[in-house]
Amino acid sequence: MVPGLVYFLVFHYGAFIANAVAFKEYVPFDGLWASPWVGTENFSRMFGDPDFWHATWNTLFIAVLQLVFFFPAPLALALLLHSLSSDLLRRFTQSVIYLPHFLSWVVVVALFQQVLSDTGLLNTFLSDSGLHTVDIIGNPEAYKPLVVIEVIWKDAGWGTIIFLAALMQVDEQQYEAAAIDGAGPWRRFWHVTLPSIRPIVILLLIMRLGDILSVGFEQMLLQRQSVGPEVGEVLDTFVFWQGIVGGDTGYAAAAGLFKGVVGAALVFTANRVAHRLGEQGVYK
Amino acid sequence: MEKPRFATKAAKGIAVVVVLGLVLIPFLVIISTSLASNREVVDNGGWVLWPSDPTLRAYRNILEGGIVTKALGVSVGLTVAGTLFSLACTTFLAYALARPGVFGGKPVLLLILFTFLFPPGMIPAFLLVKGMGMMDTYAALVAPVLINVFNLIVLRGFFQGIPEELYEAARLDGAGDWQILWRIVLPLSKAALAVVSLFYAVSYWNAWFHASIYMESDHWPLSQVLRTYVIGGSQIADTGLSEAGMVSAPQTTQMAVLVIATVPILLVYPFLQKYFTKGVLTGAIKS
Secondary structure, three states, rough: OOOHHHHHHHHHHHHHHHHHHHHOOOOOOHHHHOOOOOOOHHHHHOOOOOHHHHHHHHHHHHHHHHHHHOOOHHHHHHHHHHHHOOOHHHHHHHHHHHHHHOOOOOHHHHHHHHHHHHOHHHHHHHHHHOOOOOOOOHHHEEEEEEEHHHHHHHHHHHHHHHHHHHOOOOHHHHHHHHHOOOOOOOHHHHHHHHHHHHHHHHHHHHHHHHHOOOOOOOHHHHHHHHHOOHHHHHHHHHHHHHHHHHOOOOHHHHHHHHHHHHHHHHHHHHHHHHHOOOOOOOOO | OOOOOOHHHHHHHHHHHHHHHHHHHHHHHHHHHHHOHHHHHHHHHHOOOOOOOOOOOOHHHHOOOOOHHHHHHHHHHHHHHHHHHHHHHHHHHHHHHOOOOOOOOOHHHHHHHHHHHOOHHHHHHHHHHHHHOOOOHHHHHHHOOOOOHEEEEEEHHHHHHHOOOHHHHHHOOOOOOHHHHHHHHHHHHHHHHHHHHHHHHHHHHHHHHHHHOHHHOOHHHHHHHHHHHHHOOOOOOHHHHHHHHHOOOOHHHHHHHHHHHHHHHHOOOOHHHHHHHHHHHHHHHHH
8 A cells, every 4th residue: 555655645745746836937957946936927927928818718618618518418328328228239339339438539539530631531422422521620610619529429428337327226116106197208307317317417517617627638739730729729738838848847837737726616616506506516 | 198109219229320320430441441452542532431352461561560569569568567556556555445444544535535636737747757767767657647546446445345244254264454355355356456457458558648758759659659640640751660661551551550559449348348337336436
């Protein structure tokens, strides 16, 4: 158990302390501790930087798209799977839709490029059929919907696991009782199924909110190039670009810290709202 | 009262078929294209749905030598070693946290869960790895991601589910913690261990970002090579693939690299899939 604890102390709490670099002017030669303190200079520069606001805006926009389209997708899929009467078909579909979760973003992005690029599967098919081709990869306007579709393709299936489990725990007798009381399939769904899985939906929603500013670092980094930073930059890639590629370490750490603090504030708020609504939330 | 049964059934059937198609067709295209001949790919405009004359030439070219073979070696080594380390550390810690009164208990658990909600930033982590002198060592790819909190919670939940009587009986027979872990807990936890190993193995196999910032290109794993040359669009010559005496069209080669990067996962997946729900759930619900 010692190596495990050491791991958490060094790589999580150690790194936490290393966040101090956000208040410093990092000089690689001097190392982290010897570099001079600059107070909140990095932060004031950040709030005056239009590139930072671009990144923030893109992050929020994608986050909202994900919340509206990606979050309910596993739930919808789980409801569909749950309602299938054939056990075999359900298990087969489950196996298939879990699969993309295990592919790396590199593979997924490569795959989407093969299908959707101007010489890809879709456009070849469209031009062969004498229809207009559509430029999706490399089109700034299509970028945000595209990344959301990618994440749905990759992880919506995997996300069904937890909802399916919740659905399996719904008491059969409640359905029977409702059916006897004359409730049709839709009413049973509305009054039995949905209330039963509400706690888990809210739990996941809170966790998603805390993580909302992380809209998929690897995914964005891989594709940022194809549309340029104006559209493709999110907070995580901004940090990466400034700090690790650009060497502006203190500045990038400030942006990272900003993101962390906003995320934490969102978790607290969401959890408090959940408590007020009488839900359990993530913690008490 | 009841909705028309047939319409509902048909709608569900169509929905399932669409979902399956969306997932499976891309896989089919990639595998087919990697197996097709260059001419067929070019004639078809870059992709093939079903190769008329399958050939393994793209694979042979890649595996004859050069950067992909090397990266494949790195990936396999990294995945095996990393998974073993991670699994061992996670198991020990999970066991300690699952047993009442072993040590610190609850505060330690909270300390760990806290890191899950508030991860440290990218830059501090980078400085840490650099400061510890781990640049361009394989340790940089394992140490910072040694334990995954989610996996830890899954294992802990599973260990807690083992009946208390078994622990007591073992203690009466004079077994220490190590013996209990080795003789009783681990054999009973095969499903959870299988799932957690798979999660670790997949994450090590797929990892590329840390390699891209910490490692020299000579030591890159397969995913990072794939990224540079399939997505980044680097010319094959840049990456040294040409050393392998490339003659096939880039498209088939690219697809072949994609397949090589994916196949290990496809191979272990069916054997472990049945454990997913069980393994993931014990952990998730307990937490």
